[in-house]
Amino acid sequence: xxxxxxxxxxxxxxxxxxxxxxxxxxxxxxxxxxxxxxxxxxxxxxxxxxxxxxxxxxxxxxxxxxxxxxxxxxxxxxxx
Numbered sequence: 443x444x445x446x447x448x449x450x451x452x453x454x455x456x457x458x459x460x461x462x463x464x465x466x467x468x469x470x471x472x473x474x475x476x477x478x479x480x481x482x483x484x485x486x487x488x489x490x491x492x493x494x495x496x497x498x499x500x501x502x503x504x505x506x507x508x509x510x511x512x513x514x515x516x517x518x519x520x521x522x
């Protein structure tokens with residue numbers, strides 16, 4: 443998706459040339475990954491609203507980003 447935001451992990455992996463070398467994903471896996479990212483981006487937006495100005499905001503956002511990446515990696519690992 444051209445307009446999709448990249449996660450911090452994706453940006454770091456690109457900088458250091460650590461792009462995922464696993465098997466290509468099928469359409470169902472791509473669709474599921476997009477769904478997971480959309481769900482987690484919505485959760486992150488909600489947390490940013492609810493915890494605006496709270497010192498726990500960065501920790502909560504980071505936790506949600508980790509959860510999202512773990513779920514994406516699980517799907518990617520199934521393609522191998």
